[in-house]
Amino acid sequence: MIVLGLEGTAHTISAGIVDERSILSNVSSTYVPEHGGIHPREAAVHHADKIYDVIKRSFDNAGLKPEDLDLIAFSMGPGLGPCLRVVSTAARALSIKYSKPLLGVNHPLGHVEIGRKLSGARDPIMLYISGGNTQVIAHLNGRYRVLGETMDIGLGNMLDKFARDLGIPFPGGPVIERMALDGKDLLELPYSVKGMDTSFSGIYTAAKRYLSLGKNKNDICYSLQETSFSMVVEVLERAMYYTNKNEILLAGGVARNDRLRSMVNDMARDSGYKAYLTDKEYCMDNGAMIAQAGMLMYMHGARQDIMETRINQRFRIDEVPVPWIKDENSISFKDKGAESIITNGEFYGRSVVFKKRPEKSYRDKRLDLKIRLERMKNEFYIMYYLHKTGNAPIVYDFDRFDMVLTIERINGLTMNDYFKSKYDENVIRMIADAVAKMHGLRISHGDLTPNNIIISDKIYFIDTSMGHLRCSDEDIADDLFLLYESMKSLYVNGHEMIKHFENEYSKNVEDYNYYKELIKKIESRRRYV
Numbered sequence: 001m002i003v004l005g006l007e008g009t010a011h012t013i014s015a016g017i018v019d020e021r022s023i024l025s026n027v028s029s030t031y032v033p034e035h036g037g038i039h040p041r042e043a044a045v046h047h048a049d050k051i052y053d054v055i056k057r058s059f060d061n062a063g064l065k066p067e068d069l070d071l072i073a074f075s076m077g078p079g080l081g082p083c084l085r086v087v088s089t090a091a092r093a094l095s096i097k098y099s100k101p102l103l104g105v106n107h108p109l110g111h112v113e114i115g116r117k118l119s120g121a122r123d124p125i126m127l128y129i130s131g132g133n134t135q136v137i138a139h140l141n142g143r144y145r146v147l148g149e150t151m152d153i154g155l156g157n158m159l160d161k162f163a164r165d166l167g168i169p170f171p172g173g174p175v176i177e178r179m180a181l182d183g184k185d186l187l188e189l190p191y192s193v194k195g196m197d198t199s200f201s202g203i204y205t206a207a208k209r210y211l212s213l214g215k216n217k218n219d220i221c222y223s224l225q226e227t228s229f230s231m232v233v234e235v236l237e238r239a240m241y242y243t244n245k246n247e248i249l250l251a252g253g254v255a256r257n258d259r260l261r262s263m264v265n266d267m268a269r270d271s272g273y274k275a276y277l278t279d280k281e282y283c284m285d286n287g288a289m290i291a292q293a294g295m296l297m298y299m300h301g302a303r304q305d306i307m308e309t310r311i312n313q314r315f316r317i318d319e320v321p322v323p324w325i326k327d328e329n330s331i332s333f334k335d336k337g338a339e340s341i342i343t344n345g346e347f348y349g350r351s352v353v354f355k356k357r358p359e360k361s362y363r364d365k366r367l368d369l370k371i372r373l374e375r376m377k378n379e380f381y382i383m384y385y386l387h388k389t390g391n392a393p394i395v396y397d398f399d400r401f402d403m404v405l406t407i408e409r410i411n412g413l414t415m416n417d418y419f420k421s422k423y424d425e426n427v428i429r430m431i432a433d434a435v436a437k438m439h440g441l442r443i444s445h446g447d448l449t450p451n452n453i454i455i456s457d458k459i460y461f462i463d464t465s466m467g468h469l470r471c472s473d474e475d476i477a478d479d480l481f482l483l484y485e486s487m488k489s490l491y492v493n494g495h496e497m498i499k500h501f502e503n504e505y506s507k508n509v510e511d512y513n514y515y516k517e518l519i520k521k522i523e524s525r526r527r528y529v
């Protein structure tokens with residue numbers, strides 16, 4: 001089957017033609033502002049000017065005519081409204097004139113599918129980083145699910161904004177990449193990873209301040225890349241642990257960056273995964289990716305009438321059914337963290353576990369040391385305070401040189417294992433009391449999954465490195481949200497479990513409904529599993 005794909009969500013207008021086997025043509029024209037960022041209206045004018053030429057050249061290069069097509073696909077969103085409208089109008093006109101079926105395609109789906117086609121990856125975890133998006137995506141239960149994403153701006157957008165402050169017009173990413181090659185000093189920037197989510201506006205603000213303080217520009221660019229890339233690779237690595245997948249696919253405009261590519265390669269090599277990096281040419285927005293995604297949708301039964309092809313500026317990848325990938329794996333919470341190695345041993349006659357945080361070779365050595373030390377300190381302090389109230393093991397030793405914590409070994413089962421064989425309402429109550437007590441002390445856990453809760457004579461929390469002392473109400477809601485999500489995905493009677501948990505937990509807090517509202521807010525932001 002022969003498919004034309006039209007792309008024009010942002011800076012690039014492009015037409016590509018594919019068939020089942022290969023890419024037959026791909027022609028693009030990119031709008032480059034004279035200064036500053038993308039102006040949506042100017043970009044739309046550019047697209048309208050160039051679209052005829054781009055489509056015509058695409059047919060010529062492929063040696064085809066519009067009559068040869070079996071399908072017309074166009075990117076329906078997300079993107080800039082004026083640009084989306086130009087492309088959708090052209091696509092509809094072509095579809096009507098030549099009586100060809102029309103499909104509106106999700107833009108990120110295009111990035112993912114062209115990456116899979118070119119690499120041969122079957123069921124990868126995707127790190128999709130572009131101007132507007134920063135997401136970790138995995139196929140689960142018939143769709144691509146967003147396991148983690150930016151809470152504010154996209155990573156590429158952060159680079160572009162900073163480049164603008166340096167007087168560099170869009171796209172700034174490639175220039176920052178070149179400047180970073182001459183950077184030496186690592187400047188401190190906020191490293192903001194929360195669970196599986198990231199945020200980049202704090203980094204941008206801090207970088208801008210360094211600029212006004214007259215710091216070396218190359219050093220700022222270097223630090224900007226090292227910090228933000230480390231964040232997304234860390235989240236990617238965690239996603240690999242949570243799911244049982246072993247392929248990685250890097251896609252989106254920022255995936256052209258060689259430093260990011262080498263970090264992903266290093267992480268994959270160290271942990272035994274296979275990394276597929278999309279060809280640089282097809283990392284940028286292009287028509288072929290839309291044709292490829294449209295073809296898969298069509299072959300698997302997707303049909304739209306013209307009213308269903310309205311643009312959608314907030315279109316998310318997890319809204320699209322993806323039946324062409326078979327789920328071979330599912331989310332399974334593993335006993336071992338992505339960041340540490342646990343061994344059993346003895347400490348002056350007591351049985352203990354040694355928890356070591358090994359180096360991550362993909363990160364800048366200085367940043368790596370700082371992150372590991374901070375995580376270990378945090379883990380120690382939170383366990384220390386929780387031990388005082390009886391809900392964490394004793395930490396016997398803190399070795400900052402080898403990065404090892406020596407922790408009392410608790411004889412018990414993780415909540416995960418405990419509830420595999422039986423359901424016990426009483427234990428749920430114990431857990432709810434312990435969580436409420438922890439939150440009452442304004443301590444949040446940060447990673448409250450059933451693997452980090454040990455059931456013994458009482459409840460113990462472990463793996464507290466992501467937690468907060470003097471935590472906010474949102475931190476508390478984050479804990480509850482994650483616990484409920486894991487209960488739902490791990491246990492058939494998850495909903496009943498949550499109800500029992502809530503009954504008990506709400507006795508210990510003043511206004512549980514307030515937290516329920518906060519949880520709902522988090523839910524609407526993050527929709528996975």
Ligand SMILES: C[C@@H](O)[C@H](NC(=O)OP(=O)(O)OC[C@H]1O[C@@H](n2cnc3c(N)ncnc32)[C@H](O)[C@@H]1O)C(=O)O
Pocket residue numbers: 009010011077078079080107108129130131132133155156157159160171172173174177252253254255256257258283284285
């Ligand atoms: C919605 C859609 O329009 C949007 N597309 C988009 O952002 O264009 P894309 O071509 O995927 O990515 C452009 C981004 O990719 C960055 N970029 C390109 N080359 C780069 C490089 N060598 N290093 C770092 N960033 C680079 C640019 O600075 C810009 O932020 C998206 O996919 O989110």
Ligand SMILES: [Fe+2]
Pocket residue numbers: 107111130131252253284285
């Ligand atoms: Fe894109």
